[in-house]
Amino acid sequence: MYRWPASFSLLAGPHQLAEEITTLQFLDRYKHAQLLLDQVWAEHGDTTSAILPALHCARLWQDFNLGRSDEAVADAHTLLELGRQLNNLVYALDAVIVEASVALLRGQTQDAAALVDSAEQLIDADADVRRPGLTVLAGWVAASQGDLSRALDLLRPVAEGASSSCNYWPLWPCWMGLFFEIGVAGHDGSFANVVVRVAELAAERNPGVASFEGVALSLRGRSMGDLPMIARSAQILARSPRPILSGFGADTYGRALLADGQKAAALEQLDRAWDNYHRMDARVYRAEVERIMRQAGARRAKWAVARTRPDTGWTALTEAERRVALLIADGHSNRSAAAELEVSVNTVGTHLRAVFAQLDVQSRVQLANTLRGAQSAPTSDRPGSAG
Numbered sequence: 001m002y003r004w005p006a007s008f009s010l011l012a013g014p015h016q017l018a019e020e021i022t023t024l025q026f027l028d029r030y031k032h033a034q035l036l037l038d039q040v041w042a043e044h045g046d047t048t049s050a051i052l053p054a055l056h057c058a059r060l061w062q063d064f065n066l067g068r069s070d071e072a073v074a075d076a077h078t079l080l081e082l083g084r085q086l087n088n089l090v091y092a093l094d095a096v097i098v099e100a101s102v103a104l105l106r107g108q109t110q111d112a113a114a115l116v117d118s119a120e121q122l123i124d125a126d127a128d129v130r131r132p133g134l135t136v137l138a139g140w141v142a143a144s145q146g147d148l149s150r151a152l153d154l155l156r157p158v159a160e161g162a163s164s165s166c167n168y169w170p171l172w173p174c175w176m177g178l179f180f181e182i183g184v185a186g187h188d189g190s191f192a193n194v195v196v197r198v199a200e201l202a203a204e205r206n207p208g209v210a211s212f213e214g215v216a217l218s219l220r221g222r223s224m225g226d227l228p229m230i231a232r233s234a235q236i237l238a239r240s241p242r243p244i245l246s247g248f249g250a251d252t253y254g255r256a257l258l259a260d261g262q263k264a265a266a267l268e269q270l271d272r273a274w275d276n277y278h279r280m281d282a283r284v285y286r287a288e289v290e291r292i293m294r295q296a297g298a299r300r301a302k303w304a305v306a307r308t309r310p311d312t313g314w315t316a317l318t319e320a321e322r323r324v325a326l327l328i329a330d331g332h333s334n335r336s337a338a339a340e341l342e343v344s345v346n347t348v349g350t351h352l353r354a355v356f357a358q359l360d361v362q363s364r365v366q367l368a369n370t371l372r373g374a375q376s377a378p379t380s381d382r383p384g385s386a387g
Contacts, residue, residue: 018054057091067243067280070318105282148186173215210239247276324351329368
Protein backbone atom coordinates (compact mmCIF):
# COMPACT_ATOMS: atom_id res chain seq x y z
CA MET A 1 0.00 0.00 0.00
CA TYR A 2 1.41 3.37 -0.99
CA ARG A 3 1.78 5.79 1.94
CA TRP A 4 2.97 9.36 2.38
CA PRO A 5 3.18 11.74 5.35
CA ALA A 6 -0.05 13.34 6.48
CA SER A 7 1.59 16.72 5.95
CA PHE A 8 4.60 17.77 3.94
CA SER A 9 6.51 20.89 3.06
CA LEU A 10 7.01 21.79 -0.55
CA LEU A 11 10.18 23.57 0.45
CA ALA A 12 11.64 20.20 1.47
CA GLY A 13 11.58 18.92 -2.09
CA PRO A 14 8.88 20.10 -4.51
CA HIS A 15 10.73 18.76 -7.53
CA GLN A 16 11.10 15.37 -5.86
CA LEU A 17 7.39 15.35 -5.09
CA ALA A 18 6.57 16.21 -8.71
CA GLU A 19 8.85 13.40 -9.87
CA GLU A 20 7.13 11.01 -7.48
CA ILE A 21 3.74 11.97 -8.91
CA THR A 22 5.01 11.48 -12.46
CA THR A 23 6.35 8.05 -11.51
CA LEU A 24 2.96 7.07 -10.08
CA GLN A 25 1.31 8.21 -13.32
CA PHE A 26 3.78 6.17 -15.35
CA LEU A 27 2.76 3.09 -13.34
CA ASP A 28 -1.00 3.67 -13.81
CA ARG A 29 -1.37 4.68 -10.14
CA TYR A 30 -3.42 7.75 -10.95
CA LYS A 31 -5.56 7.54 -7.82
CA HIS A 32 -2.48 7.83 -5.64
CA ALA A 33 -1.11 10.60 -7.84
CA GLN A 34 -4.43 12.45 -7.56
CA LEU A 35 -4.37 12.19 -3.75
CA LEU A 36 -0.94 13.80 -3.68
CA LEU A 37 -2.00 16.54 -6.09
CA ASP A 38 -5.17 17.23 -4.09
CA GLN A 39 -3.14 17.49 -0.90
CA VAL A 40 -0.74 19.95 -2.53
CA TRP A 41 -3.54 22.20 -3.67
CA ALA A 42 -5.44 21.94 -0.39
CA GLU A 43 -2.38 23.04 1.58
CA HIS A 44 -0.73 25.47 -0.82
CA GLY A 45 -3.12 26.18 -3.69
CA ASP A 46 -3.69 29.81 -2.72
CA THR A 47 0.03 30.64 -2.89
CA THR A 48 1.45 30.93 -6.39
CA SER A 49 5.06 30.77 -5.22
CA ALA A 50 4.47 27.50 -3.37
CA ILE A 51 2.98 25.59 -6.30
CA LEU A 52 6.05 25.41 -8.46
CA PRO A 53 5.94 24.77 -12.22
CA ALA A 54 7.05 21.17 -11.64
CA LEU A 55 3.85 20.46 -9.71
CA HIS A 56 1.69 22.30 -12.22
CA CYS A 57 3.33 20.10 -14.85
CA ALA A 58 2.44 16.96 -12.90
CA ARG A 59 -1.17 18.13 -12.75
CA LEU A 60 -1.09 18.85 -16.49
CA TRP A 61 -0.11 15.24 -17.27
CA GLN A 62 -2.62 13.89 -14.78
CA ASP A 63 -5.48 15.64 -16.58
CA PHE A 64 -4.20 14.79 -20.05
CA ASN A 65 -3.57 11.10 -19.38
CA LEU A 66 -6.97 10.69 -17.72
CA GLY A 67 -8.67 12.18 -20.78
CA ARG A 68 -9.66 15.49 -19.21
CA SER A 69 -8.77 17.38 -22.37
CA ASP A 70 -10.34 20.74 -21.55
CA GLU A 71 -8.70 20.78 -18.14
CA ALA A 72 -5.37 19.79 -19.69
CA VAL A 73 -5.48 22.71 -22.12
CA ALA A 74 -6.31 25.08 -19.25
CA ASP A 75 -3.42 23.57 -17.27
CA ALA A 76 -1.12 24.19 -20.24
CA HIS A 77 -2.10 27.86 -20.41
CA THR A 78 -1.64 28.21 -16.64
CA LEU A 79 1.80 26.60 -16.80
CA LEU A 80 2.92 28.93 -19.59
CA GLU A 81 1.66 31.97 -17.69
CA LEU A 82 3.32 30.85 -14.47
CA GLY A 83 6.55 30.23 -16.32
CA ARG A 84 6.51 33.77 -17.68
CA GLN A 85 5.76 35.19 -14.23
CA LEU A 86 8.65 33.27 -12.66
CA ASN A 87 10.91 33.68 -15.70
CA ASN A 88 11.21 29.92 -15.88
CA LEU A 89 10.04 28.20 -19.06
CA VAL A 90 11.57 24.78 -18.41
CA TYR A 91 8.14 23.17 -18.20
CA ALA A 92 6.65 25.21 -21.03
CA LEU A 93 7.64 22.40 -23.39
CA ASP A 94 5.27 20.01 -21.60
CA ALA A 95 2.50 22.58 -21.87
CA VAL A 96 3.00 22.93 -25.62
CA ILE A 97 3.22 19.16 -26.14
CA VAL A 98 -0.03 18.51 -24.27
CA GLU A 99 -1.92 21.31 -25.98
CA ALA A 100 -0.67 20.17 -29.40
CA SER A 101 -1.64 16.56 -28.58
CA VAL A 102 -5.17 17.63 -27.66
CA ALA A 103 -5.37 19.60 -30.91
CA LEU A 104 -4.31 16.53 -32.92
CA LEU A 105 -6.83 14.32 -31.15
CA ARG A 106 -9.48 16.86 -32.08
CA GLY A 107 -8.38 17.03 -35.70
CA GLN A 108 -6.97 20.56 -35.40
CA THR A 109 -3.78 19.74 -37.28
CA GLN A 110 -2.84 23.30 -38.28
CA ASP A 111 -3.12 24.49 -34.69
CA ALA A 112 -0.92 21.59 -33.56
CA ALA A 113 1.68 22.34 -36.23
CA ALA A 114 1.81 25.99 -35.14
CA LEU A 115 2.31 24.94 -31.52
CA VAL A 116 5.15 22.58 -32.45
CA ASP A 117 6.81 25.39 -34.40
CA SER A 118 6.47 27.72 -31.42
CA ALA A 119 8.08 25.16 -29.12
CA GLU A 120 11.31 25.41 -31.10
CA GLN A 121 11.71 28.88 -29.59
CA LEU A 122 11.68 27.65 -26.00
CA ILE A 123 15.22 28.60 -25.08
CA ASP A 124 15.03 27.17 -21.55
CA ALA A 125 15.01 23.61 -22.84
CA ASP A 126 18.15 22.34 -24.56
CA ALA A 127 18.09 20.14 -27.63
CA ASP A 128 18.42 16.88 -25.68
CA VAL A 129 15.36 17.73 -23.60
CA ARG A 130 13.32 19.04 -26.53
CA ARG A 131 14.16 16.32 -29.03
CA PRO A 132 12.06 13.31 -27.91
CA GLY A 133 8.81 15.14 -27.22
CA LEU A 134 8.96 17.56 -30.13
CA THR A 135 10.05 14.82 -32.53
CA VAL A 136 7.06 12.70 -31.54
CA LEU A 137 4.73 15.66 -32.06
CA ALA A 138 6.33 16.60 -35.39
CA GLY A 139 5.94 12.99 -36.57
CA TRP A 140 2.31 12.90 -35.45
CA VAL A 141 1.63 16.19 -37.25
CA ALA A 142 3.25 14.85 -40.43
CA ALA A 143 1.15 11.68 -40.26
CA SER A 144 -2.01 13.74 -39.71
CA GLN A 145 -1.13 15.75 -42.80
CA GLY A 146 -0.75 12.55 -44.83
CA ASP A 147 3.06 12.67 -45.06
CA LEU A 148 3.77 9.18 -43.73
CA SER A 149 7.28 9.08 -45.17
CA ARG A 150 8.32 12.15 -43.17
CA ALA A 151 6.51 10.84 -40.09
CA LEU A 152 8.46 7.58 -40.23
CA ASP A 153 11.76 9.39 -40.79
CA LEU A 154 11.10 11.48 -37.69
CA LEU A 155 9.86 8.69 -35.44
CA ARG A 156 12.34 5.97 -36.38
CA PRO A 157 15.26 7.34 -34.29
CA VAL A 158 12.96 7.82 -31.29
CA ALA A 159 11.69 4.24 -31.47
CA GLU A 160 15.12 2.74 -32.11
CA GLY A 161 16.65 4.67 -29.21
CA ALA A 162 13.82 4.05 -26.77
CA SER A 163 15.34 0.98 -25.14
CA SER A 164 18.41 2.93 -24.01
CA SER A 165 16.63 6.20 -23.24
CA CYS A 166 16.62 7.62 -19.73
CA ASN A 167 13.64 9.78 -20.66
CA TYR A 168 10.02 8.76 -20.01
CA TRP A 169 8.90 10.07 -23.37
CA PRO A 170 9.82 7.29 -25.81
CA LEU A 171 8.38 4.63 -23.49
CA TRP A 172 4.94 6.08 -22.77
CA PRO A 173 2.54 3.30 -23.86
CA CYS A 174 0.26 5.81 -25.61
CA TRP A 175 3.02 6.60 -28.09
CA MET A 176 3.66 2.93 -28.87
CA GLY A 177 0.16 2.50 -30.28
CA LEU A 178 0.52 5.70 -32.32
CA PHE A 179 3.93 4.63 -33.68
CA PHE A 180 2.61 1.21 -34.67
CA GLU A 181 -0.40 2.68 -36.47
CA ILE A 182 1.86 5.00 -38.45
CA GLY A 183 4.16 2.09 -39.31
CA VAL A 184 1.22 0.00 -40.55
CA ALA A 185 -0.26 2.91 -42.52
CA GLY A 186 3.16 3.58 -44.09
CA HIS A 187 3.62 -0.14 -44.94
CA ASP A 188 6.88 -0.17 -43.00
CA GLY A 189 6.99 -3.59 -41.35
CA SER A 190 10.52 -3.09 -40.07
CA PHE A 191 9.54 0.03 -38.13
CA ALA A 192 6.39 -1.64 -36.81
CA ASN A 193 8.46 -4.58 -35.54
CA VAL A 194 10.82 -2.21 -33.72
CA VAL A 195 7.82 -0.62 -32.03
CA VAL A 196 6.47 -4.02 -30.96
CA ARG A 197 9.82 -4.92 -29.39
CA VAL A 198 9.99 -1.60 -27.54
CA ALA A 199 6.44 -2.07 -26.25
CA GLU A 200 7.33 -5.56 -25.03
CA LEU A 201 10.49 -4.26 -23.35
CA ALA A 202 8.48 -1.58 -21.55
CA ALA A 203 6.01 -4.24 -20.39
CA GLU A 204 8.86 -6.40 -19.09
CA ARG A 205 10.24 -3.46 -17.14
CA ASN A 206 6.82 -2.64 -15.69
CA PRO A 207 5.16 -5.98 -14.86
CA GLY A 208 1.55 -5.82 -13.77
CA VAL A 209 0.95 -2.36 -15.25
CA ALA A 210 -2.12 -2.73 -17.47
CA SER A 211 -1.24 0.06 -19.89
CA PHE A 212 2.15 -1.45 -20.74
CA GLU A 213 1.09 -5.10 -20.78
CA GLY A 214 -2.06 -4.43 -22.76
CA VAL A 215 -0.37 -2.36 -25.45
CA ALA A 216 2.45 -4.88 -25.86
CA LEU A 217 -0.02 -7.75 -26.27
CA SER A 218 -2.17 -5.73 -28.67
CA LEU A 219 0.72 -4.84 -30.95
CA ARG A 220 2.17 -8.36 -30.90
CA GLY A 221 -1.29 -9.82 -31.54
CA ARG A 222 -1.82 -7.55 -34.51
CA SER A 223 1.60 -8.27 -35.95
CA MET A 224 0.88 -12.01 -35.76
CA GLY A 225 -2.82 -11.88 -36.64
CA ASP A 226 -3.54 -13.61 -33.32
CA LEU A 227 -7.19 -12.93 -32.40
CA PRO A 228 -7.05 -14.55 -28.90
CA MET A 229 -4.01 -12.43 -28.07
CA ILE A 230 -5.82 -9.29 -29.24
CA ALA A 231 -8.82 -10.31 -27.14
CA ARG A 232 -6.60 -10.70 -24.08
CA SER A 233 -5.02 -7.32 -24.71
CA ALA A 234 -8.47 -5.68 -24.83
CA GLN A 235 -9.34 -7.24 -21.48
CA ILE A 236 -6.15 -5.90 -19.93
CA LEU A 237 -6.47 -2.43 -21.46
CA ALA A 238 -10.04 -2.20 -20.17
CA ARG A 239 -8.37 -1.91 -16.74
CA SER A 240 -6.13 0.96 -17.83
CA PRO A 241 -7.09 4.29 -16.27
CA ARG A 242 -6.15 6.03 -19.54
CA PRO A 243 -9.24 6.29 -21.76
CA ILE A 244 -7.14 6.56 -24.91
CA LEU A 245 -5.70 3.09 -24.18
CA SER A 246 -9.00 1.57 -23.09
CA GLY A 247 -10.42 2.87 -26.35
CA PHE A 248 -7.43 1.59 -28.32
CA GLY A 249 -7.85 -1.92 -26.90
CA ALA A 250 -11.56 -2.10 -27.70
CA ASP A 251 -11.03 -0.45 -31.08
CA THR A 252 -8.33 -2.92 -32.12
CA TYR A 253 -10.32 -5.92 -30.88
CA GLY A 254 -13.50 -4.69 -32.54
CA ARG A 255 -11.82 -4.36 -35.91
CA ALA A 256 -10.25 -7.80 -35.56
CA LEU A 257 -13.63 -9.35 -34.71
CA LEU A 258 -15.23 -7.59 -37.67
CA ALA A 259 -12.57 -8.99 -39.98
CA ASP A 260 -13.27 -12.43 -38.49
CA GLY A 261 -16.97 -12.11 -39.33
CA GLN A 262 -18.14 -11.72 -35.71
CA LYS A 263 -20.21 -8.62 -36.35
CA ALA A 264 -22.29 -8.43 -33.15
CA ALA A 265 -19.28 -8.85 -30.86
CA ALA A 266 -17.29 -6.42 -33.00
CA LEU A 267 -19.90 -3.67 -32.74
CA GLU A 268 -20.02 -4.12 -28.98
CA GLN A 269 -16.28 -3.50 -28.74
CA LEU A 270 -16.38 -0.60 -31.19
CA ASP A 271 -19.15 0.98 -29.14
CA ARG A 272 -16.87 0.86 -26.11
CA ALA A 273 -14.06 2.41 -28.11
CA TRP A 274 -16.36 5.20 -29.31
CA ASP A 275 -17.42 5.94 -25.74
CA ASN A 276 -13.82 6.18 -24.54
CA TYR A 277 -12.80 8.42 -27.43
CA HIS A 278 -15.85 10.60 -26.90
CA ARG A 279 -15.10 10.91 -23.19
CA MET A 280 -11.73 12.50 -23.93
CA ASP A 281 -12.89 14.41 -27.02
CA ALA A 282 -10.62 12.43 -29.35
CA ARG A 283 -12.69 13.39 -32.37
CA VAL A 284 -10.38 11.91 -35.00
CA TYR A 285 -10.44 8.42 -33.47
CA ARG A 286 -14.13 8.69 -32.63
CA ALA A 287 -14.99 9.60 -36.21
CA GLU A 288 -12.97 6.68 -37.59
CA VAL A 289 -14.73 4.20 -35.30
CA GLU A 290 -18.08 5.65 -36.31
CA ARG A 291 -17.14 5.31 -39.99
CA ILE A 292 -16.27 1.64 -39.55
CA MET A 293 -19.50 0.97 -37.67
CA ARG A 294 -21.56 2.72 -40.35
CA GLN A 295 -19.91 0.58 -43.00
CA ALA A 296 -20.99 -2.44 -40.96
CA GLY A 297 -24.57 -1.17 -41.05
CA ALA A 298 -24.73 0.17 -37.47
CA ARG A 299 -26.43 3.40 -36.41
CA ARG A 300 -26.37 5.02 -32.97
CA ALA A 301 -28.45 7.91 -31.63
CA LYS A 302 -25.48 9.13 -29.57
CA TRP A 303 -23.56 9.97 -32.74
CA ALA A 304 -25.91 12.84 -33.52
CA VAL A 305 -25.53 14.21 -30.00
CA ALA A 306 -21.74 14.25 -30.22
CA ARG A 307 -21.41 17.59 -31.96
CA THR A 308 -18.61 20.10 -31.76
CA ARG A 309 -19.03 22.63 -28.99
CA PRO A 310 -19.83 26.17 -30.27
CA ASP A 311 -17.17 28.88 -30.11
CA THR A 312 -19.13 31.40 -28.04
CA GLY A 313 -21.86 31.50 -25.41
CA TRP A 314 -22.50 29.49 -22.27
CA THR A 315 -22.45 26.14 -24.10
CA ALA A 316 -18.98 26.99 -25.43
CA LEU A 317 -17.56 26.91 -21.90
CA THR A 318 -15.95 23.83 -20.45
CA GLU A 319 -17.30 22.38 -17.22
CA ALA A 320 -14.37 23.88 -15.30
CA GLU A 321 -14.95 27.30 -16.88
CA ARG A 322 -18.64 27.16 -15.97
CA ARG A 323 -17.82 26.43 -12.34
CA VAL A 324 -15.46 29.41 -12.23
CA ALA A 325 -18.01 31.66 -13.97
CA LEU A 326 -20.74 30.80 -11.47
CA LEU A 327 -18.47 31.37 -8.47
CA ILE A 328 -17.15 34.70 -9.74
CA ALA A 329 -20.66 35.85 -10.65
CA ASP A 330 -21.69 34.92 -7.11
CA GLY A 331 -19.11 37.33 -5.69
CA HIS A 332 -16.07 35.14 -5.14
CA SER A 333 -12.59 36.53 -5.60
CA ASN A 334 -10.09 34.57 -7.69
CA ARG A 335 -8.46 33.39 -4.47
CA SER A 336 -11.66 32.22 -2.79
CA ALA A 337 -12.82 30.53 -6.03
CA ALA A 338 -9.48 28.73 -6.21
CA ALA A 339 -9.90 27.51 -2.64
CA GLU A 340 -13.46 26.35 -3.36
CA LEU A 341 -12.40 24.44 -6.48
CA GLU A 342 -9.05 23.24 -5.06
CA VAL A 343 -7.08 24.68 -7.96
CA SER A 344 -4.45 27.42 -8.13
CA VAL A 345 -5.25 31.11 -8.45
CA ASN A 346 -3.45 31.04 -11.80
CA THR A 347 -5.83 28.35 -13.05
CA VAL A 348 -8.86 30.39 -12.00
CA GLY A 349 -7.40 33.37 -13.87
CA THR A 350 -6.90 31.24 -16.98
CA HIS A 351 -10.51 30.01 -16.86
CA LEU A 352 -11.87 33.50 -16.17
CA ARG A 353 -10.15 34.99 -19.23
CA ALA A 354 -11.70 32.26 -21.37
CA VAL A 355 -15.11 32.97 -19.81
CA PHE A 356 -14.84 36.70 -20.52
CA ALA A 357 -13.84 36.05 -24.13
CA GLN A 358 -16.53 33.45 -24.87
CA LEU A 359 -19.33 35.39 -23.17
CA ASP A 360 -18.09 38.73 -24.56
CA VAL A 361 -17.95 40.46 -21.18
CA GLN A 362 -15.27 42.76 -19.79
CA SER A 363 -15.95 42.76 -16.05
CA ARG A 364 -17.25 40.67 -13.16
CA VAL A 365 -20.35 42.83 -12.98
CA GLN A 366 -21.09 42.20 -16.66
CA LEU A 367 -20.54 38.49 -16.08
CA ALA A 368 -23.01 38.44 -13.18
CA ASN A 369 -25.58 40.36 -15.23
CA THR A 370 -25.10 38.04 -18.21
CA LEU A 371 -25.63 34.94 -16.11
CA ARG A 372 -28.69 36.43 -14.40
CA GLY A 373 -30.15 37.29 -17.80
CA ALA A 374 -29.51 33.76 -18.99
CA GLN A 375 -31.91 32.37 -16.40
CA SER A 376 -34.78 33.18 -18.77
CA ALA A 377 -33.08 31.44 -21.71
CA PRO A 378 -34.16 27.98 -22.95
CA THR A 379 -33.23 25.24 -20.49
CA SER A 380 -30.35 23.88 -22.59
CA ASP A 381 -28.74 27.34 -22.67
CA ARG A 382 -29.07 28.18 -19.00
CA PRO A 383 -26.08 28.28 -16.68
CA GLY A 384 -26.03 25.09 -14.68
CA SER A 385 -27.86 22.99 -17.28
CA ALA A 386 -26.20 20.21 -19.22
CA GLY A 387 -24.67 21.24 -22.49
